[in-house]
Amino acid sequence: MADKPKINLNRIKMPKQEPEIRAHNFDEVATGYTLEMAKEEAGRCIQCKKRNCVAGCPVNVNIPEFVMALRDGDMWGAVDQLKANNALPGICGRVCPQESQCEFVCTLGKKGAPIAIGRLERFVADWECDQSDKPKPQIAPSTGKKVAIVGSGPAGLTTAADLAKLGHQITLFEALHVAGGVLMYGIPEFRLPKGIVQGEVDYVKTLGVDVRLNSVIGKIDTIDELLADSYDAIFLGTGAGLPMFLGLPGENLNGIYSANEYLTRTNLMKAYLFPEYDTPIKKSRRVVVIGGGNVAMDSARCAMRLGAEEVYIVYRRSREELPARAEEVENAEEEGIIFKLLTNPKRFIGDENGWVTQMECLEMELGEPDDSGRRRPIVKEGSEFLIDVDTVVVALGTTPNPLIPSTTPGLDTTRKGTVVAEEETGKTVKDKVWAGGDLVTGAATVISAMGAGKRAAAAIDAYLKG
DSSP: OOOOOOOOOSOOOOOBOOHHHHTTOOSOSBOOOOHHHHHHHHTTOOOOTTOHHHHTSTTOOOHHHHHHHHHTTOHHHHHHHHHTSOSOHHHHHHHSOGGGTTTTTOGGGGTSOOOOHHHHHHHHHHHHHTOSSOOOOOOOOOOOOEEEEEOOSHHHHHHHHHHHHTTOEEEEEOSSSSSOTHHHHTSOTTTSOHHHHHHHHHHHHHTTOEEEOSOOTTTSSOHHHHHHTTOSEEEEOOOOOEEOOOOOTTTTSBTEEEHHHHHIIIIISOGGGTTTSOOOOOOOSEEEEEOOSHHHHHHHHHHHHTTOSEEEEEESSOGGGOOSOHHHHHHHHHTTOEEEESEEEEEEEEOTTSBEEEEEEEEEEEEEEOTTSSEEEEEOTTOOEEEEOSEEEEOSOEEOOSHHHHTOTTOOBOTTSOBOOOTTTOBOSSTTEEEOTHHHHSSOOHHHHHHHHHHHHHHHHHHHTO
């Protein structure tokens, strides 16, 4: 009996720009696998029977099948398997936290490095994008049913794609001048190129989805007016775009931004391409970003690329509690971002013209775990100190915009402003209305919003078919 081939427990490293180069441009940091690298990495998959990776994916991508097709060089087969359950693979391959989901439960991870599922997903999606002669997607015969989808972020795009494939007539309303939601305004070009996002939006359009831009639902039409206008069902996927602030003295000084504003100016309004795009954003020398999540990392890394000499991350807990992806923290450190951990702001100090010049901070220490399971930060008495700063970015999270709840009688919300909806179906208490993504959960991940969109699409389809 022949010996079984040895399994390679070391996954193929992702090529990246060197830190000293990428810290000064907005080109994508990771440059992607070659075909040979992708096939070698795919060859590490042992095609185990339990399919833990599929169970660990919020949208249940056919991971073993697309990986095996890639390994065998069947690229269109890989595309078909990947897109059977995921309309946005080029996005997911870049920003989905695979390390805590599909890769976390990969069987190989028990002995060594798990399969680089996200990197392979990105490779297959990018390969398809480069093909000029794409097959037309299969769409079921028309059901004659009309569905309005409000918001073109990951939840809305996923719901639209799934329902369109099932033969329903879909109109997708987007408040901004481009579709994509947070994928366009929130995530920087160097992490998620906007051409990739628009390519995924174009794919959704090929399914027959009518995308209407500059359409603020709650202003031009209310939800009840849409229902009266012959729509048989509505899905709300408007996200959580309302920034949270600290409520500290001096927070209204000039030079203090919410992360939403800072990233929107940089990404959607192209401040990094000034003067080609005449977007006003302060030329900074010393920047402090308050927060420890992915949005904080994005803001800090944008500030560095926009020409700041020093950029600080101020976070009240230790490195172990940082909520950002380990990959993004590592990239930020490599690029020269300075981490001031166990530090919390106390107040902001400005000059006679109303511009921020300093931030007074407190040193913290960690006590017992709080409701989040993380150790509670406690102030060290008498530990105040000052940081010189000319720009501050507050990246503490977001809540949903109240426009739709305030204009929609019968839609229940929580005290945090999120819409109440069933977890498994997305159904709200209002007849014919479903919701999902950050609007329901509060700020979360792209892939969790997509999972909510898929569940809602299945529920809406079942409702429309009686």
